[in-house]
Amino acid sequence: MSDALLPLRRMMLIRAFEDALAARKDHGFQLLSTGEEAVAVGLSLVLEDGDQLLTGGRSIGPALARGVDPGKLMAELLGRVAGVNRGRAGRGHLSDQESGFFGAHAVVGGNISIAAGVALERKLGGGNGIVAILFGDGASGAGGLYETLNIATLWHLPLLFVCNNNQLSVSTPREASNAAKELRDIGRAFAIPTALVDGLDVWAMAKVAGELVEHVRSGKGPAFLECSSLRLRSHSTTARETRSRDELAQLHKLCPIKLESARLLTEDQITNAGLEEMRADAARQIEDVMAFADASPYPEPEEVLAHVE
Amino acid sequence: MSNDQFLTTRMFFREAVGRAVREEMEADDRVLVLGQDVGAFGGSYREFDGLFKIFGPERMRDTPVAEAAAVGIAAGAAAAGLRPLCVITYMDFLMIGFDALINYAAKLRYKSGGRLSAPLVVKTTAGAQGQGVAHSQCIEAWLISVPGLKVVAPSTPEDAYGLMKSALRSDGPVVYIDHKRLFPAPGNVPVAETVIPFGKAAIRRRGVDLTIVAHSYMVRVALETAGLLEAEDLSCEVVDLRSLAPMDVNTLCRSVERTGRLLTLEEGQVTCGIGTEVATRIFERIGVRPWIRVGALPAPVSSNPVLEAACVPNADRVAQAARTLAAR
Numbered sequence: 001m002s003d004a005l006l007p008l009r010r011m012m013l014i015r016a017f018e019d020a021l022a023a024r025k026d027h028g029f030q031l032l033s034t035g036e037e038a039v040a041v042g043l044s045l046v047l048e049d050g051d052q053l054l055t056g057g058r059s060i061g062p063a064l065a066r067g068v069d070p071g072k073l074m075a076e077l078l079g080r081v082a083g084v085n086r087g088r089a090g091r092g093h094l095s096d097q098e099s100g101f102f103g104a105h106a107v108v109g110g111n112i113s114i115a116a117g118v119a120l121e122r123k124l125g126g127g128n129g130i131v132a133i134l135f136g137d138g139a140s141g142a143g144g145l146y147e148t149l150n151i152a153t154l155w156h157l158p159l160l161f162v163c164n165n166n167q168l169s170v171s172t173p174r175e176a177s178n179a180a181k182e183l184r185d186i187g188r189a190f191a192i193p194t195a196l197v198d199g200l201d202v203w204a205m206a207k208v209a210g211e212l213v214e215h216v217r218s219g220k221g222p223a224f225l226e227c228s229s230l231r232l233r234s235h236s237t238t239a240r241e242t243r244s245r246d247e248l249a250q251l252h253k254l255c256p257i258k259l260e261s262a263r264l265l266t267e268d269q270i271t272n273a274g275l276e277e278m279r280a281d282a283a284r285q286i287e288d289v290m291a292f293a294d295a296s297p298y299p300e301p302e303e304v305l306a307h308v309e
Numbered sequence: 310m311s312n313d314q315f316l317t318t319r320m321f322f323r324e325a326v327g328r329a330v331r332e333e334m335e336a337d338d339r340v341l342v343l344g345q346d347v348g349a350f351g352g353s354y355r356e357f358d359g360l361f362k363i364f365g366p367e368r369m370r371d372t373p374v375a376e377a378a379a380v381g382i383a384a385g386a387a388a389a390g391l392r393p394l395c396v397i398t399y400m401d402f403l404m405i406g407f408d409a410l411i412n413y414a415a416k417l418r419y420k421s422g423g424r425l426s427a428p429l430v431v432k433t434t435a436g437a438q439g440q441g442v443a444h445s446q447c448i449e450a451w452l453i454s455v456p457g458l459k460v461v462a463p464s465t466p467e468d469a470y471g472l473m474k475s476a477l478r479s480d481g482p483v484v485y486i487d488h489k490r491l492f493p494a495p496g497n498v499p500v501a502e503t504v505i506p507f508g509k510a511a512i513r514r515r516g517v518d519l520t521i522v523a524h525s526y527m528v529r530v531a532l533e534t535a536g537l538l539e540a541e542d543l544s545c546e547v548v549d550l551r552s553l554a555p556m557d558v559n560t561l562c563r564s565v566e567r568t569g570r571l572l573t574l575e576e577g578q579v580t581c582g583i584g585t586e587v588a589t590r591i592f593e594r595i596g597v598r599p600w601i602r603v604g605a606l607p608a609p610v611s612s613n614p615v616l617e618a619a620c621v622p623n624a625d626r627v628a629q630a631a632r633t634l635a636a637r
Contacts, residue, residue, distance in 0.1 A: 089420045089421065089422070095424065102388070103425070112381070113380075114382075114384055114385035118385045120386045144377055151379075307418045308418070308456050
């Protein structure tokens with residue numbers, strides 16, 4: 001597989017994974033990232049093995065992009081003991097630090113200061129690993145962001161703030177939830193490098209994130225990246241959709257997988273048959289993922305008291 | 310074998326805290342302190358005097374006034390492998406850090422299936438000393454119901470030293486509660502390095518008629534009460550909890566089985582309080598005994614000296630309750 005096709009392949013895997021999960025009746029409630037795959041994949045293209053990614057509750061796409069084993073991830077989301085956290089964390093709290101995914105924390109804004117702590121350990125422990133914290137526009141009104149930006153800047157922490165602006169905080173539009181003209185302006189107040197990138201374009205994501213990652217890795221302190229993306233599903237699998245069918249149909253034309261597929265076709269880097277094969281590959285892989293997860297049992301009830309202290 | 314293990318040295322409570330932190334920082338370079346005014350200033354109560362000179366600004370790390378982020382950063386650093394001591398000036402302000410402490414750190418080992426933990430110590434200062442409604446509270450009872458969280462509250466310099474050492478070696482998270490009125494208190498502390506394990510109460514005074522269970526500064530009030538009542542031929546046993554979670558139910562039960570009566574004393578609120586939990590744990594095991602609980606009146610603690618004194622327990626109030634209990 002050529003590098004040119006890698007981002008699309010990864011985005012297709014995330015889409016197929018989340019679609020298969022959503023189709024299950026036993027999945028509980030999930031926060032899916034349909035429309036936001038390019039943010040996770042583009043960012044992960046420029047993170048390295050020694051780096052860590054933390055997220056809010058919308059963790060599935062980012063965890064997959066970072067390289068968490070899809071079978072163990074699906075098992076985790078379905079509550080099975082083969083899950084990365086024995087099925088007890090779920091999408092809101094899963095972690096797999098060996099894959100560079102330090103974890104989700106589903107209290108909105110809550111993981112931002114945690115990520116700064118991980119970055120402090122990186123800084124004091126030496127090495128050139130950095131930390132990226134991915135949060136939504138919904139977290140941009142929370143105090144933890146501002147407190148952490150301040151301290152991370154004062155302490156020159158190797159921390160990249162990545163705001164995935166998917167335009168909606170449950171039902172509240174971005175313009176109604178944050179007074180800043182652009183969310184990147186929040187970073188400007190701390191005189192750190194900021195950028196606004198088209199989060200639907202996976203290559204633009206990788207390029208701009210890469211520039212900021214380079215800054216952070218050089219020891220010059222944090223940076224702030226706003227990614228303009230779209231949430232093509234409702235907030236969660238149990239939340240009401242607030243947009244009309246027509247509006248959603250228009251938005252679906254901007255799907256990052258469609259955009260990247262079209263670009264590759266236009267540039268003759270792939271054929272329609274090639275695209276179809278890629279989709280089929282993803283579907284086959286997800287069949288294996290589901291089989292792996294389903295082969296694993298739920299935990300025994302006795303496990304409820306394990307690992308409390 | 311030398312006799313060093315029996316030698317003690319006199320020091321203030323605040324010095325005992327500082328000694329424990331210094332020894333643990335010398336022994337383990339993963340230990341660092343972060344919080345407001347912990348650096349060159351030496352801590353709000355001078356409990357870190359001298360440490361900045363030894364360890365410098367990287368490990369005695371001043372933070373802005375941002376408790377939520379301070380606890381969060383400490384929790385994240387702990388999860389990543391450091392052993393931070395996060396200092397929250399007043400316990401009232403710990404409320405601002407509850408998400409990182411309770412939703413993240415206390416649940417981390419559980420939610421990761423044992424793959425991550427947060428060996429974090431939050432040191433905070435409780436109690437009334439003229440500072441008003443949002444600088445005086447004792448909210449440790451809120452904390453002991455959190456699975457995964459350990460809570461200790463020393464009353465003597467020796468315990469301040471030994472429990473801090475245990476806390477910094479624990480796989481945490483731990484909330485270590487000191488008290489404004491205890492910092493200037495002197496006491497004997499072993500010369501030799503010693504560690505006091507969690508979950509061990511201490512009997513501070515033997516007695517036969519009733520057991521007073523207290524922690525932190527209220528242990529001193531309990532001892533003062535026992536002194537007052539001795540003149541009335543009422544003999545009080547005083548048990549210092551030291552560790553609230555885990556709680557030493559064995560020692561508590563043995564004491565109440567001997568004396569037959571229980572008086573629980575705390576500076577915080579009695580509703581869903583430490584005393585209520587103490588009584589419940591004891592009675593679940595040995596059956597119900599006569600019990601009275603004493604704590605702050607159900608009102609905020611004002612900085613007004615008259616109202617503050619009226620709100621928090623003193624020896625006279627405790628003695629009155631003890632007399633009532635003894636008559637049952």
